[in-house]
Structures are given as C-alpha cells and as structure tokens.
Amino acid sequence: MDFDTAADRLYGVPPSEFTATRKRLAGELSREDARRLTALRRPTVSAWAVNHLLRDGGVESLLGLGERMREAWSSGGDVGELERERGRLVDGLVRRARELAKEADRPLNEAQSREVEDTLQAAIADPSAAEAVRAGRLEHPLSHTGFGPLGAVAPSVTHRRKKAEPKEGEPKEARGKRPTREEDSRVRARRLAEEARAAAERAEEAEHSIAQWESERDAAREAVAAADRRLEELRRQVKAAEAERAEAGRHEQVAQREYDRAARTAEDARRHAEEADARRRAGEADARRRA
Structure with missing residues (x-):
C-alpha cells in the first residue's frame, strides 16, 4: 500500500474511527509514509460529510457547474440560469449529505449542514477549493466571501456599488458623507469574518x-x-x-x-x-x- 491509497481510505472513515484507522494504516506503510500519514488531521464532521458526499459520486456535477460559472463570470456572460442550477444542485447535495451522515449514524446538525453548504459554494466559486473538494481529503469546511471567484465581483454586487456611488455633479459633501448603517454592518461583518478565520487557523x-x-x-x-x-x-x-x-x-x-x-x-x-x-x-x- 502507498501513501495516497492509505490517505484516501483514512478520509473515507467516520471521524470517530479516524485515529484508530490512521494507526492501523500507518503500520502497513514505510517509515516515511507512516510519518506523513500520522501527521494528517482528523476532519470535522462537516468536512467528513463532504468527503463522504464525493465518494457517493454526487459532487462532480457541481464542480463542472463551477467551471462553467467561473468562465461566465470572467467573460461577463449571463449567469442567471447557472445561478438557478447552482441553487438546485447545492440544495440537493446538502440533503444527500444529511442522508449519508444519518445512514452512518452521524447525523448533521444545522450548523454542520450550513458548513457543508458553504464548502460546496466555495467549490463553485474558487478553483483551489474545487480541487480540495475533488481530492476528498478535507480536514475542515471551506468558505468563500462574495458570489464570484476570488478577485471577482458578481454582477449584482457591482450594480449595488454603482448605485451607491455619488452621481456626477453631486456636492462634495455627498461624496464624503459618513458610511451608512448598512456599510457599517458590512465592515463589522468583514471584521468578524477575519477574526473567525484567524481563530480557525489557530485551531x-x-x-x-x-x-x-x-x-x-x-x-x-x-x-x-x-x-x-x-x-x-x-x-x-x-x-x-x-x-x-x-x-x-x-x-x-x-x-x-x-x-x-x-x-x-x-x-x-x-x-x-x-x-x-x-x-x-x-x-x-x-x-x-x-x-
């Protein structure tokens, strides 16, 4: 057995069996591969659910949709129908993930279900997240800020920003006015998101x-x-x-x-x-x- 085979098997078992399985598989590897395997971390329940969903064969269609959506975002094409397809696919996959988790006697709670959904949304928006999901060895859930790929802004967000900008000929006071309550909320939300990411990294x-x-x-x-x-x-x-x-x-x-x-x-x-x-x-x- 090589390292990749052992790692794939390891991330296919429930989190409660992860440590015992890792120890057993490490005993079947070379010393160097065993050291690499024992350094792998046990996945969270939501990450395990996504790994399990991949092995069930339901994620490839979502990853293919992500490629089409990122191409449409980059070219400025119409993503309306793709957005509707995304909603249907993600909802269906989250339900399937909950079914699989329940069959494995490890049902997902609401927070874990949201993390599964966030991970699937990230796999659509971000190519690196898509590759992580496709590998089937997630250790923690993924998230993505915004609606488009990294560095891009979805058309709906762009439209709102343009409406918020002062029109030509407006007084300078209008251009330099204090942020609105909605803007303050977004700033706080971004700060809280950064703090959450930092805490997750420390964890x-x-x-x-x-x-x-x-x-x-x-x-x-x-x-x-x-x-x-x-x-x-x-x-x-x-x-x-x-x-x-x-x-x-x-x-x-x-x-x-x-x-x-x-x-x-x-x-x-x-x-x-x-x-x-x-x-x-x-x-x-x-x-x-x-x-």
Missing part, C-alpha cells in the same frame, strides 16, 4: 500540533511496550538461568561427594594392594631361605 494549528504529539506519544508508548516485553523476556531468562544454576549446584555437590567417596575407596584399594604385595614378597623371600 487548525493546534489540531496539527495535537496530531504530531499524538503520533510521538503513540510511538513512545509502542517503544515502552516493546521494552516491557523485552524486560519480561529477560526476567524469564534470568529466572530460568537461576534455576539451572541451582540445579547445577546441587549436581556439583552430589558429584563432589561421590568423587570424595571414590577417592577414599581408591586410596584404601591402593593401600590394600601395597600391603598384599608386601606380604607376597616377604613370603617369597622366606621360601627362598628355607630352600
């Missing part, structure tokens, strides 16, 4: 740090477990060696005792043999004298 960094340290912790735990197993094996070996030594010591004592007995027996036998030989020689000598 993402924290999750990345958690994933890295989780990997380090798991590796350390495995090393400790391996050391414990080795230590237990060594303890068994020491215990067995001690038993062997005790048995050898007992055998040594028996052997020494038998050796000592054999040595005494041999000494007695030599002495008796010497005495018998002396008596034999004495008898022979006496016999010769008598002859």
